[in-house]
Amino acid sequence: MRSPNVKDNRHINFIILSCIVILLSLSLVTISFPSGLNAAEMGKFKQSQFKSPKTCKGCHKGIYEEWKESMMARSFTHSWDETEYFKLALEHSGQLKKVAGVKAGCIGCHSPLAFLTGDIPPSPVNKNTRANEGVSCEICHYITGSTQKEPFNFSFIIKPGTVKYGNRKDAESPMHDTAYSKFITTPEFCATCHDEQSPYGAWVKSTYREWKNGPYAKEGVRCQDCHMHYSRGKSASMGNTRDDIAHHVFHGSHSPTKVKGAVDLSIYAEKTTFSPKDTLTIKAVLFNGKAGHMIPSGSSEERMLWLEVWAIDKNGKSYILNVSPKGFKGEKFTIADPDAISYQAMGEIMGVKGFKGVKRDGDVPKGSRIFRKPFFDPKGRMTICQWFTKDNTRVDYRIGPRETKIETYSFEIPEDISEGELTIKANLLYSQVPSSVGKFLGLPEDEYAPMLVNSASMQVVIKK
Numbered sequence: 001m002r003s004p005n006v007k008d009n010r011h012i013n014f015i016i017l018s019c020i021v022i023l024l025s026l027s028l029v030t031i032s033f034p035s036g037l038n039a040a041e042m043g044k045f046k047q048s049q050f051k052s053p054k055t056c057k058g059c060h061k062g063i064y065e066e067w068k069e070s071m072m073a074r075s076f077t078h079s080w081d082e083t084e085y086f087k088l089a090l091e092h093s094g095q096l097k098k099v100a101g102v103k104a105g106c107i108g109c110h111s112p113l114a115f116l117t118g119d120i121p122p123s124p125v126n127k128n129t130r131a132n133e134g135v136s137c138e139i140c141h142y143i144t145g146s147t148q149k150e151p152f153n154f155s156f157i158i159k160p161g162t163v164k165y166g167n168r169k170d171a172e173s174p175m176h177d178t179a180y181s182k183f184i185t186t187p188e189f190c191a192t193c194h195d196e197q198s199p200y201g202a203w204v205k206s207t208y209r210e211w212k213n214g215p216y217a218k219e220g221v222r223c224q225d226c227h228m229h230y231s232r233g234k235s236a237s238m239g240n241t242r243d244d245i246a247h248h249v250f251h252g253s254h255s256p257t258k259v260k261g262a263v264d265l266s267i268y269a270e271k272t273t274f275s276p277k278d279t280l281t282i283k284a285v286l287f288n289g290k291a292g293h294m295i296p297s298g299s300s301e302e303r304m305l306w307l308e309v310w311a312i313d314k315n316g317k318s319y320i321l322n323v324s325p326k327g328f329k330g331e332k333f334t335i336a337d338p339d340a341i342s343y344q345a346m347g348e349i350m351g352v353k354g355f356k357g358v359k360r361d362g363d364v365p366k367g368s369r370i371f372r373k374p375f376f377d378p379k380g381r382m383t384i385c386q387w388f389t390k391d392n393t394r395v396d397y398r399i400g401p402r403e404t405k406i407e408t409y410s411f412e413i414p415e416d417i418s419e420g421e422l423t424i425k426a427n428l429l430y431s432q433v434p435s436s437v438g439k440f441l442g443l444p445e446d447e448y449a450p451m452l453v454n455s456a457s458m459q460v461v462i463k464k
């Protein structure tokens with residue numbers, strides 16, 4: 001990600017120099033840089049200023065258990081995160097000046113405690129340091145604002161102390177002070193970590209910006225409303241019973257129950273009876289009625305949603321249907337092609353001799369439509385390295401909030417097809433990482449195995 005303060009060494013030197021000048025002449029304690037991004041907060045704090053989430057568990061048991069199971073608690077320890085940081089980003093930061101800032105930058109969001117206390121790079125996960133706490137309770141509940149109006153790149157302002165900032169005006173705790181903070185109740189709070197700009201200026205994460213431009217922002221439906229469920233109960237053992245306690249599940253694309261049904265799918269054919277040599281054409285209608293942003297969102301460099309359609313004749317023989325191209329710019333990146341090779345940068349960073357790349361589309365069957373936003377490195381090759389992304393504006397074929405996309409799939413009915421019923425099946429699948437990349441990097445299979453988002457089926461009749 002881009003952090004103007006660490007763009008190049010001259011810039012840093014200039015900033016350090018200006019800090020000293022400002023400090024000496026004005027005796028200011030806090031300095032906010034015109035660039036606004038707070039790389040300056042790095043190393044400014046001590047570990048003892050942040051309590052372990054286990055301290056909160058005593059009274060906030062429910063919230064603790066929910067958080068513990070969420071990706072927030074695993075943002076540093078989850079194996080794909082560990083792999084990408086240590087095997088790729090950290091290596092790369094030492095090889096290429098332009099991306100040197102990611103050594104600290106990744107940690108700004110994935111392990112804010114390590115970032116704020118200057119533990120850069122943090123020790124690997126198996127060393128069990130406090131970096132493993134990930135996005136912990138006291139990170140979020142000490143954040144009071146952002147230096148940006150539309151935040152991104154860990155531009156949060158954080159005030160560790162005795163006060164926990166929350167969403168209630170009347171919360172009282174025997175353990176700590178509390179204060180109401182409007183900021184924590186807003187999507188801008190989430191945006192501090194959920195939107196990201198690369199060192200090349202590309203918007204490589206834009207969940208907040210997608211939300212902001214979509215229908216939910218206008219209706220006042222926040223990130224919190226969809227990702228933190230509310231129910232009657234208590235947030236603390238000694239607390240008040242309330243109608244709308246905020247649960248800390250933060251379910252997203254790692255949760256099969258959240259992903260399931262996130263896109264509606266229906267299929268239909270224009271006719272019901274076909275003969276050999278006819279072209280069988282199916283329309284598939286997809287509707288994003290549940291997510292407040294694009295699907296996929298977040299780490300779009302590696303997320304794929306795709307639609308596989310096939311037909312099965314009466315004797316059980318199956319035939320793949322191919323999507324009909326629409327002819328838009330960059331479309332070739334959205335139609336699965338088993339021969340396309342990409343992601344050369346990851347092998348180069350790892351120093352793999354003669355690395356030619358791996359399959360661009362993993363194991364997605366040929367001819368399936370892929371709803372994705374491809375990212376390109378400075379050499380114009382598709383990449384999963386979001387920090388090494390120069391351009392991702394060639395094509396964006398994801399499904400927007402409340403958007404409907406209609407795809408046409410077809411195949412020519414062969415002579416040898418069996419007479420009678422022909423079943424058409426469609427599966428909409430989602431995967432976090434292309435399987436080819438997952439296998440190359442040795443990730444556990446469940447971190448890239450496809451999840452079923454939706455399926456549909458229908459029947460037509462073959463007459464000879």
Ligand code: HEC
Nearest residue numbers: 056059137164166167168171172173175178236238239240
């Ligand atoms: C001894 C019990 C106890 C411990 C330990 C404790 N809290 Fe609390 N906390 C409470 C009570 C009681 C409330 C008030 C709940 C209410 O008003 O319904 C509260 C409220 C809060 C609030 C809500 C403030 C608001 O405005 O809505 C936050 C945030 C919070 N605690 C964070 C933490 C964190 C983080 C920790 C761990 C570092 C922690 N608490 C440890 C008892 C505790």
Ligand code: HEC
Nearest residue numbers: 056060063064067135136137140167184185235244245246
């Ligand atoms: C990713 C940021 C984040 C993390 C991590 C986080 N919280 Fe929260 N917490 C929030 C937000 C946001 C709200 C307010 C939701 C709203 O506006 O409705 C909240 C609300 C609360 C409340 C008040 C609930 C209510 O409805 O009265 C308590 C108590 C609390 N958090 C404690 C904790 C504890 C304890 C942990 C760690 C186990 C934790 N939080 C981790 C973001 C976070």
Ligand code: HEC
Nearest residue numbers: 071075081109110189190193223224227250251252253254
């Ligand atoms: C301090 C940084 C930070 C803040 C603030 C923050 N998040 Fe996150 N969030 C992360 C990181 C880092 C991850 C990625 C975890 C991973 O997959 O490694 C994440 C993961 C998630 C996920 C899981 C996504 C998935 O793929 O399963 C959801 C949902 C989410 N955050 C929602 C929110 C919401 C809603 C808010 C605001 C109330 C918020 N976050 C605030 C850093 C943050």
Ligand code: HEC
Nearest residue numbers: 190194208211223226252253262290291292295296297298
């Ligand atoms: C109307 C409900 C709704 C709103 C509002 C909403 N989300 Fe989501 N979000 C979802 C659903 C449903 C999914 C699961 C489908 C998916 O993965 O895209 C999801 C997925 C995600 C993911 C995982 C994306 C991926 O592809 O890996 C993240 C991260 C996330 N949301 C963060 C946010 C943030 C931050 C906001 C506010 C700026 C927000 N969401 C607003 C419903 C919502």
Ligand code: HEC
Nearest residue numbers: 001080081084085089102106109153154193196298299387
């Ligand atoms: C501005 C905050 C931010 C920065 C900086 C950042 N990330 Fe993330 N990262 C996130 C969030 C938020 C998510 C979750 C988005 C989603 O679920 O799609 C995420 C997701 C990921 C994932 C996918 C995790 C999964 O389980 O699928 C990986 C891997 C990752 N980040 C690695 C990195 C690396 C390496 C860097 C540095 C080059 C980095 N991140 C920089 C916020 C950030």
